[in-house]
Amino acid sequence: MQNTKNAKKEKLTWQEFRNSSSYFDKKSKALNGTKNALLAIFRFIVIVGISYVILAPVIGIISNSFFSRQDSINPMVFTIPINPTLERYTMAIKYMDYLPILGRTVVYVVGITLIQLLICSMVGYGFARFNFPFKGLLFGCVLVMIVVPLNTIQFPLYITFRYFNILPFTIAAAALGLAIAVMGLLDKGKGIRKALMLIAGLAVLGAGIYFTWQNLAAGHPTPNLLQTPWPTVIMSVFGCGLRSGLYIYIFNQFFRGLPKEIEEAALVDGASPGYTYFRIMLPNASPAVITVAVFSIVWQYNDSFFANTFNIPDSILITRKLDSLINVIANAEKVLTIREQQLYFDAGVVLVLVPVVLIYLILQRRFIEGVERSGIVG
Amino acid sequence: MTTAKKKRFSLSYEQRNAVRGYRFILPWLVGFAVFYVGCLIQLVTFSLSEINIDPGTGLRQETFVGLKNYIEAFTSHPTFKQVLTSSIIDMCIDLPMIIFFSLFVALLLNRKFKGRGLVRAIFFLPVILSADAVGSAITRATELMNAGISSSSAEMTQAGAVSVSYYMQLFGDLALPESVLQYIVDAVNRIGSIIKGSGVQIILFIAALQSIPGSLYEVAKIEGATGYETFWKVTFPMVMPHIITNTIYTLVDRFSTSEVVTLATRTYKELYNYGLSSAFSLVSTLITIAILGLIVYLLNKRAFYYN
Known part of the structure; x- marks a missing residue:
């Protein structure tokens, strides 16, 4: 027209x-x-x-957590409370022991995340930059870790930590110490470096042998590590934590995308591989670090697999404390109607979610950029 | 370690490089050997034996019983077969839905518009809210919200809540095959779980779309390709490898939260039937990996790798 x-x-x-x-x-x-x-x-x-x-459900939970008793039984009230109250929150904070447990949860989650970042980036870097025998096969093992979830081996894992056998680790430490000492002995470098390697190697070898001997002398005890945070820590340290395979893969892809010239320059200037990795490569990997950090914090915070398999106590994991909140409040405060118990639970849910949502919002922009640049998709 | 001992004679550059590489992956190597390989071997032996754990002393007794646990799982166990098939069917229905949905959303969110950051945050929210306890609260809140809306709309309209049978009849009149109809109904019923299950996939697809070089689109535009053609000839082939990545992620994620895993957990935690639980885990994992391998193989034949 x-x-x-x-x-x-x-x-x-x-x-x-x-x-x-x-x-x-x-x-x-x-x-x-x-x-x-x-x-x-x-x-x-x-x-x-x-x-x-x-x-919608999030809004529902938030608005419910402000409902007073009248609001919850008044059929005319939908979403917006007429007599809002903060009582749900004060009770939930009191019975969840909120601040101390949240503090411990943050220490636990952030600690595991830092371990994951360090170990997975190291392994990813090792696969990305060095050629060694069986590399293809070993990287295939990383992919196996992604494809076979920990849920498959949950019962053997449970048994492993129920009767924790320290011997493989002490023997591995002794072998590692021996290797370092031998390398130190054959090192053509300066005297100090050689001596340091020798001393460190012998110390690790000695510690390994000592703990092996001690364990055997004490009748080979197998301590029960369930109901402590140690199973998660140990598995993360040895690169088998929650979705470690995925993180190793992310770091591997990212480091492969970085130009090799950076390291060649460092090598020419006489930097050791460790120095190159910590001072040059890791600072350059901030997109991948942010990506893995956000994934690790969010998944570790919400994790129920490790928490249930290893019976991680609710005193260090606030999401587990939340599970028991309804019963605790119902018993302690004589709240009998289910509808009202759930209002307290909603307040608890909001309290549990606030920290992780805050962390995500702070890291959000860099996280999305990080995913785009870290080449998970490459 | 073996390479380290060769150092008696001076090492070549490659050998030194190999030692350095092993040094970086050493912690993982130990962990993988102890936790993964060790536990997988244990899983197989456990599934072939009957295990008794004395609750008082904690002593473990294993007696080899051969395939008894597998036979029990497939013949006399009341629910395993049903749970296994329903879990696998669930996975297979959810998988294409999640992939299409997350690709679709990623395409929507890839363009620049106001509030894009906020919308991306909202779509990632289900991942943040994935804790078990929170999940139960969210399910209940969804029901409450739906009930609230339908009860208030019931006062305004005669029809009240959405009548599924009416729409079923409507589709039936279109003469769609029964199986397609069933799939659509299932998909609509699952929309909540599909949205919840695609947070990570959306992020991965957005990243994949961002990594497509702009020059390809310029060429397509100059050659006069329509938007439809550009999608099928440029975007889709470039995203194909990432569809494979997302398929693997989705299947593993769905499997690890599936009913059959829960059944295996309950079998050892509550019923103390350790051997049977191991057999459940092994069988379900092997089937999942077989499906995964098949899908990846089929997709890989059509995939095009730009680099």
């Missing part, structure tokens, strides 16, 4: 206008404009719809 009006202004006949090039320009412009507008509307509707599905 608009086109024909324009045509009249320019005093062209319809036929002439239709054959002119400006007609096609205008037609395609108008078509594109409409198409883009329709697409934008479509996108808006879809995004709002899906966001609603995700956000």
Whole structure:
């Protein structure tokens, strides 16, 4: 319609206008404009719809946590409370022992995350930059870790930590010490370096042998590590923590994408591989570090697999404390109606979620950039 | 370690490099040997034996019973076969839905628009809210919200809550095959769990879309390709390898939260039937890996690797 009006202004006949090039320009412009507008509307509707599905329960939980007793039994109240109260929160904080346990949870989660970052980046770097025998086979083992989840071996893991056998680790430490000492002995470097390697190697060898002997002398005890955080810590230190395979893969992909010239320059300047890794490669890997850190914090915080398999106590894991909140409050405060018990639980859920949501929001922008740059997808 | 001992004679550059490489992967190597290989071997032996653990002293007794646990799992166990098949069917239904949904959302979120960061945060929210206890609260809150909306809309309209049978009839009139209809109904029923299960996949697909070189789109535009053609000839082939990545992630993720894993957990934690639990774990994992291998093999044949 608009086109024909324009045509009249320019005093062209319809036929002439239709054959002119400006007609096609205008037609395609108008078509594109409409198409883009329709697409934008479509996108808006879809995004709002899906966001609603995700956000509705969250909004429901947050609003419920402010409901007072009257609101919860008043059928006219929907989402927005008439007499909002903070009582749910004060009770939930009191009975969850919120701040101390949250503090311990943060220490536990952040500690595990730091271990994961260090170990997985080291392993990823080793696979990305060095050639060694059986490299392909060993990297295949990393992929096996991704494909076979820990859930498969949950019962053997449970047994492993129920009767924790320290011997493989002490023997491995002794072998490692021996290797370091031998390498130190054969090292052609300066006297100090040689001496340091020898001393460190002999110390590790000695410690390994001592603990092996002590363990055997004491009748080979197998301590029960369940109900402590140690199983998670030990598995993370040895690169088998929660989704460690994925993190190793992410770091491997990222380091492979970095130019090799950086390390060659470092090598020419006389930096050792360890120095190159800690002072040059790791600081350059911040996108991958952020990505893995966010994944690790979020998954470790929400984890139920390690928590259930190893019976990690609720005094260091607030999500486990939340499980028992309803019963504790129902018994201690004589809250009998299920509806009201759930209001306390909702407050507890909000309290548990606040820290991890905050951490995510702080790291969010760099996280998305990190995923884009860290080449998980490469 | 073996390479270290060769150092008696001076090492070549490659040998030194190998020692350095092993030094970096050493912690993982020990952990993998002890925890993964050790536990997998244990899993196999456990599944072939009957295990008794004395609750008082904690002493463990293993007696070899051959395939008894497997025979029990497949013949006399009341629920294992049903749980296994339903878990696998669930995985197979969810997988294409999650992949298509997350690719679709990633395409929507890939363009620049106001509030994109916020929307991306919202779509990642299900991953943040994935704790077990939180999950139960969210399920209940969803029910409450739905009940609230349908009860208030019931007062306004005659129809009340959404009538599924009406839509079923509508689709039936379109003469869709029964199986397709069933799949659509299942998919609609699962929309919540599909949205919840695609947080990570969306992020991975967005990253994949960002990594497609812009020059390819320029060429397509100059050659006069339509948006539809550009998607199928440029975007989709470039995203194909990442579809494989996401398939692996999704299947493993679905498996580790599936019913059959829960059944294995319950079998050893509550019923103390350790051998049977190991057999459950082994069988379900092997089937999952077989499915995964098949899908990856089929996809890989069509995949195109840019680099």
